[in-house]
Amino acid sequence: xxxxxxxxxxxxxQQEIVLPFGDMELPSKGxxxxxxxxxxxxxxxxxxxxxxxxxKNDSDKAATAGSDNCDSHRAASNRVQAGETKYIEVLGxxxxxxxxxxxxxxxxxxxxxxxxxxxSELATYTNESRTILMNNKDVxxxxxxxxxxxxxxxxxxxxxxxxxxxxxxxxxxLKYPRDKISLAFLVSDSTDQTQQMxxxxxRWYQEQAPEDMRFKRFDIYRQDFFYALPREQRHLREKQxxxxxxxxxxxxxxxxxxxxxxxxxLWIDGDLEYYPPSIVRDLMAYDKDVIVPxxxxxxxxxxDKWRHTVYDRNAWQETRKSRSMIKKLxxxxxxxxxYKSLKTHRKYLDNFAKNETIVPLDGVxxxxxxxxxxxxxxxxxxxxxxxxxxVETEGFAKLANAxxxxxxxxxxxxxxxxxx
Numbered sequence: 001x002x003x004x005x006x007x008x009x010x011x012x013x014q015q016e017i018v019l020p021f022g023d024m025e026l027p028s029k030g031x032x033x034x035x036x037x038x039x040x041x042x043x044x045x046x047x048x049x050x051x052x053x054x055x056k057n058d059s060d061k062a063a064t065a066g067s068d069n070c071d072s073h074r075a076a077s078n079r080v081q082a083g084e085t086k087y088i089e090v091l092g093x094x095x096x097x098x099x100x101x102x103x104x105x106x107x108x109x110x111x112x113x114x115x116x117x118x119x120s121e122l123a124t125y126t127n128e129s130r131t132i133l134m135n136n137k138d139v140x141x142x143x144x145x146x147x148x149x150x151x152x153x154x155x156x157x158x159x160x161x162x163x164x165x166x167x168x169x170x171x172x173x174l175k176y177p178r179d180k181i182s183l184a185f186l187v188s189d190s191t192d193q194t195q196q197m198x199x200x201x202x203r204w205y206q207e208q209a210p211e212d213m214r215f216k217r218f219d220i221y222r223q224d225f226f227y228a229l230p231r232e233q234r235h236l237r238e239k240q241x242x243x244x245x246x247x248x249x250x251x252x253x254x255x256x257x258x259x260x261x262x263x264x265x266l267w268i269d270g271d272l273e274y275y276p277p278s279i280v281r282d283l284m285a286y287d288k289d290v291i292v293p294x295x296x297x298x299x300x301x302x303x304d305k306w307r308h309t310v311y312d313r314n315a316w317q318e319t320r321k322s323r324s325m326i327k328k329l330x331x332x333x334x335x336x337x338x339y340k341s342l343k344t345h346r347k348y349l350d351n352f353a354k355n356e357t358i359v360p361l362d363g364v365x366x367x368x369x370x371x372x373x374x375x376x377x378x379x380x381x382x383x384x385x386x387x388x389x390x391v392e393t394e395g396f397a398k399l400a401n402a403x404x405x406x407x408x409x410x411x412x413x414x415x416x417x418x419x420x
Contacts, residue, residue: 184258314365
C-alpha cells in the first residue's frame, strides 16, 4: 500500500506528495511479536534490546573499563608527578587542579582577624555578584524561550500505522510556519509498522522533502512499558485506572525528553479525523495556559445522515453536585467519565450555552490540547498517582489549576476523532 498526503504550497497550488511508506508486508502469521517485515526482531534503528543482554554487555564493559581506567589514572598520576601535564583526564572529563589558596569570594577571616568579610571585601563580593547576575540576565532569554512562536507537537503512538497517513496530512495543512514546528513521537508496545513508518517519514520530511516542508526537529523515541490490553477491552471501566496510568507514564516520558526551548506544547491524538488548518493560531489567540477544543465523533444515524456526539468526555467542569459527591469519596477512589454506572454530575463541553464560547475547566482530555510550555517546565505533568481522584490528562488539569494556571475549553470549536 502507498500512503499519501496533500501539501498546500505557498502559491496555493495543491500538489500530491506521496509519503515514503511504500509497499510493506505485515509480519508473517505466527511470527513472534515485534517481528519486522524482513523477519528480524527489533531490526530497526530504534529496536528494543533484551534486558538480560544489556545487563551482560554493561557488566563486560564495566569490567574492561575498570581495568582501563586504573591504568589510565596511574599513567596520568605519573605524568603529573613528572611535570608532563597540567591536567588529569578523569572518565573523559578534563579536570584542572584547584588552586591551593581559597577563592577570594569565600568567607574567611577578614583583614581585621575576625570571621566574615571586611567592608572592602564585601564590596568586592557584591560587585562580583552583580556581574554574575547581569550575565544571567543576558543568558536567560537565550536558554529559555527565544522564540515566542515555537511549537512542539507531541504524540504517543501504539499500533497506529493505519492512521499515520491522515495524521501527517492534517499536520501538512496547518497554517503555521513549518520551521517553527518540532515533532516528537513516543512509540511504545507497538507490534505493527508504526515505528518503521515514522523512521521513513522522518527521512523523507527532513532530507528529501522541499525545504518549506521540513520541520525544525523530528524526534522519535521508543519506550516499551510491556502493557498489553486487547483493543476490545480498552474502554471497560475496570481497566481504566491501569490503562490511564500507563498513558500518563508514556506522556511524561515523552515531554520530559522532547521539550527543549519551545514556547508552546501541543498534544495531538494519533487518530484524529479532522481539525481546522487554522486551529493552532486560533487557540493561541486566547493566550491561555491550557486550552482544548470540543472533540466530537461522527457516526451514521441513517443511510445518508451523520450524527455528531462528544467523544472526549475527559473535558469537564465541576458542579455543585459533583463537588458534593467528591466529598463523600474515599481517598483512593478513582473517577472516570463516560460510564452510566458512575454518575459524576460534571458539566461537559456539550452542556454549555451558545454564548459560553470559552469556559474554565477542571478536567481535560489529550485529543487536542495546547499548553504553554512553562506549565510543563514548572513541573506540572500527568499524575501516575491519584491527584484529587484523577490521573493522566484529567489529573494534569487538576494539577495545573492547583498550581495557579488557567485551564479552559471551547465548547463550540470542534475537532473530530475517528470512531473507536
